Every structure is written in C-alpha cells, then in structure tokens.
Amino acid sequence: MVNQVQRADGSWQSCKSDSSGAGTSGESSKESSRCSTPVLDADRADRLQDKMRKRIESGDHWFSLEFFPPRTASGAVNLISRFDRMGSGGPLFIDITWHPAGDPGSDKETSSMMIASTAVNYCGLESILHLTCCNQTKDKITGYLAKAKHLGLKNIMALRGDPMSADWEDEEGGFNYAIDLVKHIRSEFDDYFDICVAGYPTGHPEAESYEVDVKHLKEKVDAGANFVITQLFFRAESYLKFLEDCRTVGITCPILPGIFPIQGYQSLCQLVKLSKLEVPEEIMKVIEPIKDNDAAIRNYGIQLAVEMCKLLLESGKVPGLHFYTLNREVATMEVLRQLGLWIEDPRRPLPWAVSANPKRKVEDVRPIFWASRPKSYIYRTQEWDEFPNGRWGNSSSPAFGDLNDYYLFYLKSKSSKDALLEMWGEELKNEESVYEVFTCYITAQPNRDGRKVMCMPWNDEPLAQETNLLKDELEKVNRRGVLTINSQPNINGKSSTDPIVGWGPPGGYVFQKAYLEFFTSSENVSALLEVLKKYEPRVNYHIVNVHGHNRTNAPDMQPNAVTWGIFPGREIVQPTIVDPVSFMYWKDEAFALWIEQWAKLYEDESPSRMIIKYIHDNYFLVNLVDNDFPLDNCLWQVIDDMFEQLDASPQALPQELLS
C-alpha cells in the first residue's frame, strides 16, 4: 500500500507501506476485515462497498444473510436474538426486506425500518434496508430515506416492488422501475447511501427478453447502484452465464449470487410462485417423494446448496454468497459451516460488540457497568454526538438518556413471566432466598425447584466465558449476600488472540484490572469501608444506595481504565473504563431493575415483593477495582476481610451514607 501524506505546505509525500500491518500476510486478509475500531482498524469507518472491495482484493470470501420483518412483537424479540446468534458467525452484512403491507416505514417494532435499525444500532450488523417504489409518491420515498439516514442506516436495496393491482400502468414522472428509485436516491441524497439492485440470472419474469433485462441492469448500475444481488437460482451455471453476460455489457461492480437452501416443500412452492421461477425437474424428482418429511428435505436442501456454492466459489468469480434465510438459521448455518465460511471463534475487535451506526464508528470506550446490558447503553447514549472524545475527560459530564421504560423493546427478556418465576422463585422467604438465586445463576446449578437460573435482571445472557475464571470465588461470596452482577479477572499481558480474553488484531497484548460489582447490605458496607482503608491506593471503590448517598476514592472523579490493549504500530486502546460520573446514571438503572424486572413479578404487598423492595431500598451498589493488575487479584481478600471485620465488630455506617 502506498500511503499519501499531505504536508502543511500542501505538498504530498508518498509513503510505501505494507498492507500487512495488522497481521502477517498469510492471515491478515481475514483479520483485517474484521477489526473495527478507528485505532485498530480503519475498516470500521468503511462503507459497505469499500469493505467488499477490500475483501475482493484480498480474496477473502464473505457471506451475507437476508431476513424479512416479523409479524408480531414476540417474533421480533426472537428475530433480534437470531441476529445476535447469526451475527456471531461473521456475515459481511444482512438485509431486511420491505413489506409494503406491513407499514414498513413506521415506528412499529415489527416494521422493516425498525428491524433494520435494530440490526444496525443494537446488534452491530452492517445492514441493507430494502425499499420498493411502485405506487409511492416521491415525498413518501424521500421521507423513508431521510428516516433511514437518521436512524444510522447506510445501505438501500432499490426495488420496484410488485404492483398493487393487475391494471397497473406506467406513471409519468413517477416510480415505474427500480432505476427511478436509484436515480431519486442519488439526486436527493447524493453519495450518502450505498445502493444495491436486483439481478435476474434467468431474466426478470416481466422483461421482454433476457437480453433486454441484462441491459436494464446495466442502466440501473449506471444510474448509481454500487452492487447487485441476484434472484435465487437452482444451477450454478445459470449464475455464471448471467455474470458473464453482465460483464460483457460492461457491468463491473460486484454481483452476488442469491442462495436459497431449500428448507421445506411449502416454502419452496411459495417462493417459486412468488418469483415465477421453475424448479428444475431433477430437484422436483427428489423432493416430491419426501415432501412430508421436513428433515429429509432440509438435509437435501443443505446438500444441494453446499454443492452449488462450492461450484460457485471454485469458479473464482464469486466474492461472496448471499443467503435467503427465510428467517431460519439451521440450514444456512449448516451450509456455511460446511463451506468453512462460518467463523466459529470470531475475533473480537474490542471487548464489547461494536455498533454499525456511522455515528458510533469512532466509539472506542465504554463504561464497564453496561457490559451485560449493551442495548440499554446504546439506547441511553443514542443522542450523543461524539464518541468518546472529550466525553470521558476529567471535567466533562456525560449526559445519559433516561431509561424509564424498563420494558423497552430492545431489552425485553426472552423469557416469559412464568419462566422468570420458575428461575427466580415463585415465593421468596427472606433475603437469603435471593442470595440463593444469585448463587444458582453463578454456579449453573438448579434451584430448589430443580430449575436452572439462566438469566438475571442485570444479565439477560448466559455468563461470559471469562466470568467462569472467577466462578468458585463468586459462588462463595454470593452465598453470603455479596450479590455480584459484574466482574472481570485481572490480566497482565495475555496474547490478543487468547480464545477467552483476547480481542483486537493479532500480535498484541491485552490487560485488565480486576473488577467486581455487587449489591450488598448496609452492615456489609460499613465493614467494607473500614477494611478498604487498608487497601489505599491499591483499590478504587464506588459505593452508592438508591437514594444517591455515595462514597468513592476516585481521584478527581477521573475514569479508571480497566481494560486496555497494546498492539503493533498503534496507539494504546482502552475500551473499558470505570467512570464515577456514569456510575451514578448506571445505579439508577441497576436499582430500578430490582423493582421493574423482579419485584413486579409478585403481587403488590406480597411478602416476596416486599423482600425485593427491601433490598432495593436498603442495599448498596458497590464496585471495586484492584489497580495492581500484575499481582494476584486482592478483591476476594477484601471481601474476606469485610466478613472478618463484621464478625469482629459491627461498624456504624458513615453519616453521608445514611438515608
């Protein structure tokens, strides 16, 4: 790579630079396209078309996934979970279809617009929003596009869509074809959006001829489309011929084959009808006899798709594969696994999942408090206009949005109220019953009703892998009423490719300060404060109750970096901090979750509810950082000392912590 450096005097100097900076040449191509921070990798700021170009140059095949919007809210919750799961395999992008009948541009949680926004903002997935234009006014379309832009969407799949009625006719100056939409996007939004258009390997069903259809595609690309995704097809040669014909007429942009793994008889028939495609006889011959055996059809579909994809990839002409998932995951994931495209152990560019909203492309530091509630963090910081320059400085006070709606759609528990009651107890007898729930969650042991506790109000996910490193210690303290909700072990320079704690490009070293966050009683806090005097300045602490009475030894209220990485040729990256100011915003959320997610499961005035309410009103939220990361973590010793202190002589709570 030759880098150009502009000097202050306006002259240019060229600097020869190997492109392999982030990794050795052999593996770098795969790595380079997956690291996302501005410091760690320029890719995060790249447009989708640039990402494609880089991967085409490096010969690094990708895959992408198409989904349609769900019909119900609970369907949406499930789809978002699916985004998280399928996102972990490393798709270059996903796309969300446009359902004209489903109020697609609205703020409904099931609309095309909101599903695409969720994918980008809350799941961190590069996403394409479909948009169909027929029977739409220009103002309406411009409104949709402006809204998409405002939500952080950067890519549009421009389609004509199906006419509402059979007697549809061209409208002068209106949107009659996809090309009109492409032109409109370019004229109204200039270069802002990357635009994708559809290609038809066997010709558009309404086109005069295959040749005319290829010519139309050329016109759509010339009008400003950046790449093409094809309609599904059943034979590799259909695509390859189409590709050649496109190249012949001068279409040079990427043309991605649309892959449809057959997953069932009904869905196949429906899709074929919709797309006016014919299923080849040799396929129908196999399927007809097994049409009532879903598993058999799916296995056959997987086998068919894998074979066709192999042919495509081996042709050397296919940079990436696009999958029509039909919102299902098993078949597509299996095909990708067999092709070796599914990334089993994805490298993490940062310790937390990065957002795909362009506004957040420079975000490279977050407070540790929301580690298990990243969607809430994104929601509460969505109005920030800079990430994070100046945000975490000594004197600046981050303004977090309120989180009044604890049933915010993006934070909805995947578990039903009944399931939660089974996990957290149909009836609580005392504070110790609560300790038990925490302990069962940590140990993954069944509770007294024989149920596993799979989530907690503060963690809607299974425990992080690295938390397992602390499991024994965590169990011990939770049993005694130190109710942990967040923790990380200390790390003194492990490889950035370590499978459990590694993140960032290879060749680096990652570090952590030990962190522990928990709720505990005021008696414990009194003893803890006495004990902490012995640990100055090794241990930093913040202690606060629901009323905001608090105590900290943070110097000048500065943030404390608790995760950082050192990489070849880079500035230091410090993606996780303990920030005293943010903590006061987090505590509102952390305390409210007791009531909103737990207490409200029980009848008003019921003993169970009163127990949770008592904890909410009287316990303190505590966080501890052991600054001496090269030494053995001392935080367990701090807790041990606290219990010892408590046994020896109970302490009075300091004046400022009294409510």
Place this chain on the structure above:
Amino acid sequence: MVNQVQRADGSWQSCKSDSSGAGTSGESSKESSRCSTPVLDADRADRLQDKMRKRIESGDHWFSLEFFPPRTASGAVNLISRFDRMGSGGPLFIDITWHPAGDPGSDKETSSMMIASTAVNYCGLESILHLTCCNQTKDKITGYLAKAKHLGLKNIMALRGDPMSADWEDEEGGFNYAIDLVKHIRSEFDDYFDICVAGYPTGHPEAESYEVDVKHLKEKVDAGANFVITQLFFRAESYLKFLEDCRTVGITCPILPGIFPIQGYQSLCQLVKLSKLEVPEEIMKVIEPIKDNDAAIRNYGIQLAVEMCKLLLESGKVPGLHFYTLNREVATMEVLRQLGLWIEDPRRPLPWAVSANPKRKVEDVRPIFWASRPKSYIYRTQEWDEFPNGRWGNSSSPAFGDLNDYYLFYLKSKSSKDALLEMWGEELKNEESVYEVFTCYITAQPNRDGRKVMCMPWNDEPLAQETNLLKDELEKVNRRGVLTINSQPNINGKSSTDPIVGWGPPGGYVFQKAYLEFFTSSENVSALLEVLKKYEPRVNYHIVNVHGHNRTNAPDMQPNAVTWGIFPGREIVQPTIVDPVSFMYWKDEAFALWIEQWAKLYEDESPSRMIIKYIHDNYFLVNLVDNDFPLDNCLWQVIDDMFEQLDASPQALPQELLS
C-alpha cells in the same frame, strides 16, 4: 474532598472522595503538587494561587526563586541553563524582575518579558513577571500585560518601581503607587492574572510610618492582589511581627518571606543601599573582618540563612520561602538542601518536561523524535491551539512550524565554535571519522585529541540516564556506521517510582517499546529492508532520506505508542508516540542539523565540510520500534542481521528510495 457531579437534569449530587487518590495520605501531599498531566493530576491546570492554597492545606512547604534579566545574549543562554538546573529542584515558581532601563517589554532575548516567557514556555517553570508602573502610560502598561498574556504568562508582581528622577510627583489619574497597577490589571484583565505585591517587614523606606505601610498593603490586597512577597530582612522576628500585624489588619492571603542568603560583601552593600535596609550590627561584625574572602562570606551567609529559615518554618506560619538568588545557584541550593526542601530525585510527571504555558496544560503526548530537542518541539508547535486531542488521530495531520533558524536563541549551543571543533574534530578524514565522534559521545571516552564529546547536534545535553542501559550495544553499532541519535530500552511494567525509568504518580506501572533512531548509509538501508521482512509485524520502521524518499510499514499511517503508564484510578497515559506524519517534519530538522551545526564549522569546500555534506545528502534516517515489549529487545539482532546480510550479498536499494 467532596466532589460535585452535575447531572444532565441539572441536579447536583455530591460524591465523597478521599483527596489521597494519587498516593497514600502520608506522602501524597508532596506528590500531588508535582504531577502535572490533566489525567495524572489536576494541578497542572491550577493557577498559582490554587497551587499555594493546596500546599498550605497539606502543610507541604515550598520554595521559590527570584532572578533578574541578564545583560548579554550569552548571559541569557547561561541563565536559561540555570533555570533548567534550578528548576529540577522543584521550585513552586520563579520570578523575573523588571528592568526599566533594559527595554524590559521588548522582544530582545535579554528583556524581562522574554526571559519570563522562556522560563514558562521552554523551561516549564511557573513564573511571575515583575512590572513597575511609575512614569508609564496606561496604554504602555496595558500593552505589556496583553503581550505577557499572549506569551502564556499568568502571574504579575505589581510594583511601583523607582521614580526616574528625584523631583517626581504624583500624577493625577496616573500610576503613582503599586495599588494603581493592581487596580488597572483587575479592571483591564479581570481575573486572568494572579497578582503578587510587595510587603515591607520593616516598613517601606518612603512610607510615613510602619503602620501606614501595613495599611497600604491591606489596600493593595483589597484591590485584588492574591499574595505578598516580602522585602528581604535579616531577622526572623522582623517577618513574624510583620506577619502578625498584617493578619491583625485583616490581610488573609499568603505572605511569603523573602530570603537573601548573603553571598559576598559587594552584593550585600549594593542591595542594602538599594533597599535602604540596615544590616544588623551582629552580622556586620562577622562580615567586616572576612570581607575579602568570598568563600567565607558565602558560608556564613548560608549558615545565617539556614538558621533564619529554620526559625521561620518552625513557627508554623510560613508556607513557603522566597529566595533572592542574585542569579547565582550555589548558596541558594545549599540552603535549600540543608532545609530538606531541594528535591534531589524529582518525580517526573511525564517522561518529558511539561510546559507551564496555560495553552499547553492539556498536552500529554509528544512524538519521541524531539526527545533531545524539546525546546525546538515547543517552538515548532507554539501555534497549535490544541494539545493533543485530535492531533494524533489517524486522519489528522499535525502542522509543524518551520524551523529555518537553526541558531534560534532557545536552541543555542552552550558550547562555542572552538569547543565544538575540539569535540567533533578540527579535521575530518572520512565517514569513519564521523563514526568515531558518535562513538565517543556514547561511550564518554575522549576522542583522538583527548577531548570528551559532551554534546552532538541532535543532543545538546548529556546522555539520558536510561540510555546508559543500552550503552554497550550503542557503542558497537555506532562504530560500524549506525549513527544513533535517539533510543530507549523496552520496559515491561516497572514501578512508576523507579529512579531511572519511572514517571507519574506512585503506585503505577510504566511501559516502553524499544526504540532506535539512527542515520546510516544507503548500502546499510538496502540490507536492512531485506532483513526487516523477517520481523513483520514485530518491528515497525520508518526510513527516509533528505529528499523525502521514504518507506514505512506503519499500518494506515497511525501513530505507535512507545511509552505508556497505568496508574491507580486513572485512564491510560501514553505520553510518547512514533508518529509517521510528524516524522517527516522531524527529518527536515534532523538532516538540516548536519549542515547547520556541523558542516558549517568548516570552511566552504573544505574536505571536512564535504564529508558531512556527503552524509547529509546520501544517508538515511531510520527509526525502528520493537512492538513485543514483554520479550527481549530484538532491535540489536535486527542490526546484527543487517550487517550479516550485507556481508553475504549486497542489496540494491528499492526504486522508491533512490534519489
């Protein structure tokens, strides 16, 4: 300490916080006032009056030093060296007297204004500029103040000054007394300056009475002065009585005793005459008999000053001592040493000396290239309006000022042309003669003429202590024509209080990547480039010649952090970087020094001059970083491999490096 946190909703929350963050309570007071980065310590942003207040609160005694402007340019060079030496002992501030006869507000290198500016900007010393007002117009005074503000001066000692002639009379509306100047500063510059005024323990010689004089001081303070420095005195009780009288009339600000260590008979007589003070009989009795023995008088003066200072400090009423140095260092330093106020092993807040210009108070990162030429760096970045936010980002290009004047006053060598010739060779025979000079500088061995090489064009200071850690290796490579001008060893988490490599507050850990910068021939560079392929991505390099032909493997032209520190309760600090863009500005300076400082010592067209010119025209400037800081430094192996490669098969220089 109770920290207030303003929340987004406008409400305030108070956070109890120990003030001992940076250290344990016992030693923190001393440390806290000496750490200067915004991240490491808020003090750097403090005004002088706040620094005083904090040290009064912590009971941490300070000292300060008064200097007068020199008469000649070479006197100025010496005085600046003295600032650097005496600055290392940790004065809270220095002050520069105003010499009405010496064009004090001009741009002359000897003016009061420029000396104070140099102390602040280039020596990093908190400084007070004296200003006298009598016989001056308001416009003139306002001009001086505006200029001082523009130069980064923040403190003014407001004085009346001596009338030019004996028949001077009060002028209506003019500046008749210091109080008029205090009022003028406050009215024209509001709160910008901290203002100091003079106090007279035995009464101003022209005052009606002692009591009236104390009343005048009260008026000066009420008019806006922030603290008082007293005229010299010979008995502790004079000061202590004066202090009590000031407190009685309601002067509550700090009143610093002015200490005058007697250093010689003549200077004593002169000062006494000027200040119209009487020397107590018991002192004159001792001095008269030894008046021609300078050493004896100085020793007596030291003893007297130490005894008086001890009485003052033991009174518990004196927060700091102000020394009238008469621009000499021995006596004052000795007094301070005996009092235990001189800081023998000063803690470094950062690896480089911080500037005292308020504009630079947030500066916390610098390119490593100027490590031995910090004054040049400050000069070339004086127009920057932010340090360093956004300055070192991936896409931002720092604009360095030109450094055309290599005899820039602040960069003047302390050595004469003759001394330089003795060190660097009256006559050079070949390139090897140059290698020898570099080697002698590194080893501190005398050259073939028996002279020690004490400085080099790129290093006007003795070698840094940590460079000694690399001495043997440096000697070896310099002998063979790898002409090193900058280097640092790798460090993997040493204590921040390590006497050689430590910096920042106690309780932290400091790290470094190994760094080596040198000039070498194009033959060597060809072999080096071949060898460096084996060291990807472990070693980052930049290689450039005087024509700007260059090569680097810096990923995306990003900066590489090569010094960083991890501290309790802080964000990561990374004060030193290797920045590819800055390097191109540095190389202009580094190459020019060959010609400006070395070649020009010799006659035009002389063989010696041609040899230096040849090196300037043909050698490359190379820097290398070993990213694997936890492993043994591999850079020596790289150089060894280069020589081995060279012996085995000479390489051709790549096309882009050909001039």
